[in-house]
Amino acid sequence: MRRIIIDADKCKGCKNCSMACIKAHKSSDATLAFADPQFESRNTILLNGEKKYKPLFCRHCDKPACATACMSGAMIKDPKTGHVIYDRDKCATCFMCVMSCPFGVLKPDRMTNTYVVKCDFCAEHGSEPSCVKLCPTKAITAKEVK
Amino acid sequence: MTQRFSCSTCKSADKVLEQFISDLPMETSFHRVESQEVKCEFGLEGVCCRLCANGPCRITPDSPKGICGANADTMVTRNFLRAVSAGSGCYIHIVENTARNLKNAALAKDTLKGTKALERLCDMFGISGGDVYSKAIKVADAVLIDLYKPDFEKMDLTKKLAYPPRYKRWEELGILPGGAKSEVFSGTVKSSTNLNSDPVDMLLHCLRLGISTGLYGLTLTNLLNDVMLGEPEIRQAPVGLRVINPEYINIMITGHQHSMIAYLQDRLGDEDVIQKARAVGAKGFKLVGCTCVGQDLQLRGSHYTNVFDGHGGNNFTSEIILSTGAIDAVITDFNCTLPGIEPICEALQIKQVCIDAVAKKANATLIDFSFDVRKATSENILDEVVAAYKIRRGIVPLRVLPDHGNDTTLTGISEVSLKAFLGDTWQPLIALIADGSIKGLAAVVGCSNLTAGGHDVLTVEMTKALIAKDILVLSAGCSSGGLENCGLMSPEAAELAGPKLKAVCQQLGIPPVLNFGPCLAIGRLEIVAMEIAEALGVDIPQLPLVLSAPQWLEEQALADGAFGLALGLPLHLGLPPFVTGSPIAVQVLCEDMKTLTGGHVLINGDAEESAVLLEDIILQKRRDLNLA
Numbered sequence: 001m002r003r004i005i006i007d008a009d010k011c012k013g014c015k016n017c018s019m020a021c022i023k024a025h026k027s028s029d030a031t032l033a034f035a036d037p038q039f040e041s042r043n044t045i046l047l048n049g050e051k052k053y054k055p056l057f058c059r060h061c062d063k064p065a066c067a068t069a070c071m072s073g074a075m076i077k078d079p080k081t082g083h084v085i086y087d088r089d090k091c092a093t094c095f096m097c098v099m100s101c102p103f104g105v106l107k108p109d110r111m112t113n114t115y116v117v118k119c120d121f122c123a124e125h126g127s128e129p130s131c132v133k134l135c136p137t138k139a140i141t142a143k144e145v146k
Numbered sequence: 147m148t149q150r151f152s153c154s155t156c157k158s159a160d161k162v163l164e165q166f167i168s169d170l171p172m173e174t175s176f177h178r179v180e181s182q183e184v185k186c187e188f189g190l191e192g193v194c195c196r197l198c199a200n201g202p203c204r205i206t207p208d209s210p211k212g213i214c215g216a217n218a219d220t221m222v223t224r225n226f227l228r229a230v231s232a233g234s235g236c237y238i239h240i241v242e243n244t245a246r247n248l249k250n251a252a253l254a255k256d257t258l259k260g261t262k263a264l265e266r267l268c269d270m271f272g273i274s275g276g277d278v279y280s281k282a283i284k285v286a287d288a289v290l291i292d293l294y295k296p297d298f299e300k301m302d303l304t305k306k307l308a309y310p311p312r313y314k315r316w317e318e319l320g321i322l323p324g325g326a327k328s329e330v331f332s333g334t335v336k337s338s339t340n341l342n343s344d345p346v347d348m349l350l351h352c353l354r355l356g357i358s359t360g361l362y363g364l365t366l367t368n369l370l371n372d373v374m375l376g377e378p379e380i381r382q383a384p385v386g387l388r389v390i391n392p393e394y395i396n397i398m399i400t401g402h403q404h405s406m407i408a409y410l411q412d413r414l415g416d417e418d419v420i421q422k423a424r425a426v427g428a429k430g431f432k433l434v435g436c437t438c439v440g441q442d443l444q445l446r447g448s449h450y451t452n453v454f455d456g457h458g459g460n461n462f463t464s465e466i467i468l469s470t471g472a473i474d475a476v477i478t479d480f481n482c483t484l485p486g487i488e489p490i491c492e493a494l495q496i497k498q499v500c501i502d503a504v505a506k507k508a509n510a511t512l513i514d515f516s517f518d519v520r521k522a523t524s525e526n527i528l529d530e531v532v533a534a535y536k537i538r539r540g541i542v543p544l545r546v547l548p549d550h551g552n553d554t555t556l557t558g559i560s561e562v563s564l565k566a567f568l569g570d571t572w573q574p575l576i577a578l579i580a581d582g583s584i585k586g587l588a589a590v591v592g593c594s595n596l597t598a599g600g601h602d603v604l605t606v607e608m609t610k611a612l613i614a615k616d617i618l619v620l621s622a623g624c625s626s627g628g629l630e631n632c633g634l635m636s637p638e639a640a641e642l643a644g645p646k647l648k649a650v651c652q653q654l655g656i657p658p659v660l661n662f663g664p665c666l667a668i669g670r671l672e673i674v675a676m677e678i679a680e681a682l683g684v685d686i687p688q689l690p691l692v693l694s695a696p697q698w699l700e701e702q703a704l705a706d707g708a709f710g711l712a713l714g715l716p717l718h719l720g721l722p723p724f725v726t727g728s729p730i731a732v733q734v735l736c737e738d739m740k741t742l743t744g745g746h747v748l749i750n751g752d753a754e755e756s757a758v759l760l761e762d763i764i765l766q767k768r769r770d771l772n773l774a
Contacts (some may be wrong), residue, residue: 013185014186014187014204046184048186099613136188136206
């Protein structure tokens with residue numbers, strides 16, 4: 001299975017990953033405006049206690065706390081790809097996944113507060129993460145892991 | 147109960163202000179710092195280039211050159227030169243308007259309040275004969291002629307203004323500036339797409355811009371303004387949000403071009419204008435100082451105490467002053483006018499007027515200043531302000547802060563008033579430095595920003611550390627806005643100084659941090675340095691004097707910094723000026739500059755460490771001068 005591997009030391013905080021994520025997940029007819037709150041990135045870059053860049057991406061965990069906490073079956077671990085997949089139609093909006101994510105990467109959507117904004121490994125783009133493609137320093141890479 | 151806008155606001159050295167901001171129900175710059183916390187390192191290091199359609203190109207180990215072949219050194223110095231050129235352009239715009247205003251005022255035979263200042267300029271320029279008006283016209287023309295020269299013709303006044311050993315060094319280095327406006331033009335051309343790629347040549351151009359910015363944009367602007375508006379006189383004055391009196395129609399001013407509001411300022415005290423205010427229920431009009439033009443008003447405040455109570459605060463205090471609700475209009479003549487004031491003005495129905503198109507704000511009415519029609523436009527502005535007062539007062543909530551700031555800030559300090567205070571000679575100061583009562587001088591200048599520890603945090607903390615080491619601090623710029631609101635420019639601040647400096651301050655009744663006013667007054671500090679060097683028979687780099695812009699903010703500050711380097715001063719910055727991606731730029735600015743001009747850049751964001759570094763430099767310079 002493939003995962004996004006983070007090398008925080010290489011991150012330069014340029015936020016290309018966030019821009020790429022927004023672009024990859026916007027509907028094709030929407031005009032992109034970065035200040036428009038409807039556009040949300042599934043990843044982010046924070047600063048750690050030492051003011052170093054801390055890229056925050058969904059790990060698609062082996063034992064995903066979000067999927068364990070999900071009571072409606074909206075959040076499941078796909079045994080074939082290893083990706084943790086979210087089905088908005090099944091979501092009961094309890095946000096237990098948000099509460100239980102140990103990395104704090106999951107969040108309710110900004111506009112309606114009714115669904116979860118979650119990395120889907122760019123399923124609609126051939127499962128080649130757009131963020132990885134646009135990272136200029138290879139701080140994030142998609143790698144096959146066991 | 148009103149709701150706070152946000153729980154996380156940026157820190158300020160000014161704790162009363164910090165608390166006030168955190169309780170505000172509206173967004174300010176202090177609220178936006180956190181959301182902009184993650185900075186792009188390519189930008190920080192200056193290695194992002196978007197000068198052509200192949201870009202933006204960024205330097206990484208895997209892509210060490212842009213598509214065009216530009217390496218990190220070219221990219222960084224090109225970006226840096228663009229910034230210094232723009233910063234210089236801002237100051238040259240100011241001195242150009244100031245000289246034009248002086249000429250027009252003289253042609254119109256307006257009262258010139260600073261005839262001594264005029265005589266001084268005439269002596270400097272070698273102008274004699276005629277009455278004050280013809281002299282003023284000749285002075286203004288001499289400045290304008292220089293400003294408008296092409297870049298291949300050197301400016302004449304440079305030699306008359308500069309300290310001779312400095313002039314000689316600049317001549318040797320080939321960095322004497324041509325026409326100041328043309329030098330900005332050349333800097334812009336040089337740094338355009340696929341032109342200059344020589345990092346050293348571009349850095350030398352920055353020095354040339356530094357000289358024209360410093361001598362003309364800074365020094366001369368002060369002196370020309372002194373002629374029109376009166377010379378600074380030392381006195382104590384109130385500072386901080388306490389200066390806002392809601393019983394008056396209050397006009398906050400932002401910018402750098404004091405002479406543009408001179409007529410309006412005088413009108414505010416006229417009986418017929420006061421009657422306009424009384425007719426709508428106010429006691430009269432007051433100007434509330436903000437940013438550097440406010441500092442300039444405060445500096446010359448003894449000439450118009452009836453319409454100016456004091457300085458409210460620096461660049462990042464502007465949104466806060468407006469949020470009190472007690473300001474009825476903002477008049478903007480230049481930067482530093484934050485776009486962040488616009489939604490606050492809109493929400494609180496504060497009238498925005500811009501009097502110089504270069505600083506046209508989106509919501510503002512542009513009433514472009516023109517000397518010929520200044521009377522009509524001033525009446526027009528006054529009517530707009532009165533109309534705003536009538537609409538908004540009574541319905542807009544007031545959040546005044548009468549306890550903020552202090553009444554005891556020592557102001558009105560200039561190269562002339564300070565020397566006069568010392569008995570028309572620098573000898574007392576030189577003697578105090580020589581016997582070690584004052585270890586040295588630190589010019590803490592420039593802006594405030596919100597990223598070097600928070601609003602004024604590094605400036606105030608480092609200044610406290612410097613005075614504790616018996617180093618006398620001189621300040622000019624928004625740095626002084628922060629330092630005065632935090633009480634360091636009041637005589638009582640002597641308690642915070644080291645034992646020797648404290649004794650000096652108490653004996654003379656002065657604070658350990660001297661307030662020269664606006665950033666333009668960095669030019670006054672240069673005159674102080676020059677005259678002390680002259681009295682000692684040494685060059686400026688030999689003085690136990692350091693320059694620091696701990697919280698530099700903008701391109702203008704970079705042009706000021708280039709002036710400091712041309713003067714041969716050690717220049718401390720709290721944050722690097724987007725050059726660290728270039729090994730050559732770092733080498734030239736931090737090391738090689740020592741052999742070029744005698745100056746160098748040092749960067750440190752820690753207050754105590756910075757003070758120690760600056761003290762070490764001062765101690766070394768003392769040893770080199772054989773002072774104990």
